[in-house]
Amino acid sequence: MQQEYRPEEETFGTPPKSSSGGKKAMLIAAIPTVLLLLGVGLKIARTVQKAERTVSHMAERAASAVTDPTMAATAATKAKATETTVTVKTAAVDVNNGIYPAGDYEVGVDLPAGTYLAVYSGPSEEQQLILEISSSSDPNDDDAVLNDGPWYPRNAYFQVTDGQFVHVSWANFYNVDAVEVELEPFQQEGMFLVGKDLPAGTYQMVLDEGEYVYPETAGYTIYSQMASPQPIPKASGSYTDTITLQDGQYIQCKDCHFAEP
Numbered sequence: 001m002q003q004e005y006r007p008e009e010e011t012f013g014t015p016p017k018s019s020s021g022g023k024k025a026m027l028i029a030a031i032p033t034v035l036l037l038l039g040v041g042l043k044i045a046r047t048v049q050k051a052e053r054t055v056s057h058m059a060e061r062a063a064s065a066v067t068d069p070t071m072a073a074t075a076a077t078k079a080k081a082t083e084t085t086v087t088v089k090t091a092a093v094d095v096n097n098g099i100y101p102a103g104d105y106e107v108g109v110d111l112p113a114g115t116y117l118a119v120y121s122g123p124s125e126e127q128q129l130i131l132e133i134s135s136s137s138d139p140n141d142d143d144a145v146l147n148d149g150p151w152y153p154r155n156a157y158f159q160v161t162d163g164q165f166v167h168v169s170w171a172n173f174y175n176v177d178a179v180e181v182e183l184e185p186f187q188q189e190g191m192f193l194v195g196k197d198l199p200a201g202t203y204q205m206v207l208d209e210g211e212y213v214y215p216e217t218a219g220y221t222i223y224s225q226m227a228s229p230q231p232i233p234k235a236s237g238s239y240t241d242t243i244t245l246q247d248g249q250y251i252q253c254k255d256c257h258f259a260e261p
Contacts, residue, residue, distance in 0.1 A: 098178030102169050106137065108162035115176050115226055119155045119183075122170035128152040129171035133229040137165050146229035153252055154190040155183060159228040185258045195247035204259040205239040215239075218255035226250060 094112055102121075105111050120129045131151045136144035146164070157176070160166055174181050185192045189208055194200050207218055218239040223231035231250055237243070239256035 094175070094178070098175035100168075100173050102171055103167075104137070104139075105166045105168075107160045107164045107166060111160075111166075112175070113161045115157060115159045116173045117155060117157050117176050117181055118168055118171040118173035119181060120153075120171050129154070129156065130167070130169035131156055131158060131171070132167040133158065133160060134165045134167070135163075139167065148230060153254060154188055156191045156252070157193065157226055157231070157250055159226045159231070161228045164229065185253075186260050188257050189253045189255060190257075191250060191252040194245045194249045194251065198245075198258065200245050200247045201261065202242060202244045203261065204242055205253065205256045206259045207239055208255050208257060213255045215255070220254070220256070221252045223250040223252070 096111065100111060100116075107113050118129055118131055122128065129151065130149065131147070132145055132149045133147045134141070134144040135146060138144065144165075147158075150169075155171075158166075158173075183190060183192060183197045185198045192198055205220065207213065207215055219237055220239065220241075220243065221236040222234045222243070222245070224234040225232050225248065234249070239253075243251075245251060
């Protein structure tokens, strides 16, 4: 009896179920990894290119420095100009505004060159001040002292130039171009500028009073102008003399003062 053919019952030779869905899922899952690898590769490539450009630029600059010596010279000139500007600015600034206490100073560094007035500020009635102008900062170098100091009037004018050193004791001192100081030539000894501290004219002198006043040496010195390190002397004499003064002169009185006109 012939058996009827039924395809739905046939099992032999039946192919397995299709796996196309699984492959598609694996491909989709792999996409981020591929993109990440591509990004890393591009970043590495850019880094390599940047490094190559940097090396190339440095090589070009080195070659330029060798073939063009003006590059190094220009840089050195700029550095030197900057250093000079700072030095000049430091020397020119008067941080004390023209008023200086006793101490040691380098002219052109600690104070500007110019004319100054030292005024006694000591604690006793001796009315003395010490002023030394020298060419060295060494206080033990006697050969470096340029003036005849120390001076011992109650006040003294002096002039200094760049590179000199000034020592002042028992006194404050003032830049005459920046500070106005009122002196008393008709009451006490000292050094005075005619036309500023007292009018030009003819005067008599009066002996000071005190234990340390010596009539035999009491007198005056007239200077024709201020100069560094010492003013230029013109005349001198005893306190008993009658003296005539002109504008611009300096007069130093020792153990005597001007009589009221």
